[in-house]
Amino acid sequence: DGGITQSPKYLFRKEGQNVTLSCEQNLNHDAMYWYRQDPGQGLRLIYYSQIVNDFQKGDIAEGYSVSREKKESFPLTVTSAQKNPTAFYLCASTSQEYSGNTIYFGEGSWLTVV
């Protein structure tokens, strides 16, 4: 089945550590996104990528980094510079071939600082 796979579902990070969240899609979508969601809040855009080897900062990019070496993969690294990383992280993708597209989401990853 086509879709977006995020891993791990739950991740714990110690202070000062970098952690990487995986996002893989087999929908052949060009654009991919990372969002952060705090409890009871909406989604905030961290980074997005329109094509391979290119990505742009979203509204809350500080403390995060991404790469887009392959069309199907868009990993997110939460660096030690992100002072409050505990949140629910969502990866998404969309086609750019025509108007009226919808955005598809993975099941999310919970990151907790311990």
Next chain:
Amino acid sequence: LAKTTQPISMDSYEGQEVNITCSHNNIATNDYITWYQQFPSQGPRFIIQGYKTKVTNEVASLFIPADRKSSTLSLPRVSLSDTAVYYCLVGDGAGGFKTIFGAGTRLFVKA
């Protein structure tokens, strides 16, 4: 991108029809209106999309007036399992690169 405004929360009872309205005064000519549903600890999932007038699928209807400055998601005969957050998005879809999600509307369905 057009900004959207939705009620923060709504309550309903099982079996009732629920209407959630979204305001998008700055909608552009090429923009579509899309609604998503999100359950706790899950990614949002697509409910319905429209451009103008009325769209209906197996789970909801979407009403869009002629000026397209607002839209209403209608959920017929809600059940407890419809308790979720509902997001209204406005954009052209094609490479909606900086897709903006607001806080959404929290719908509570009571028995």
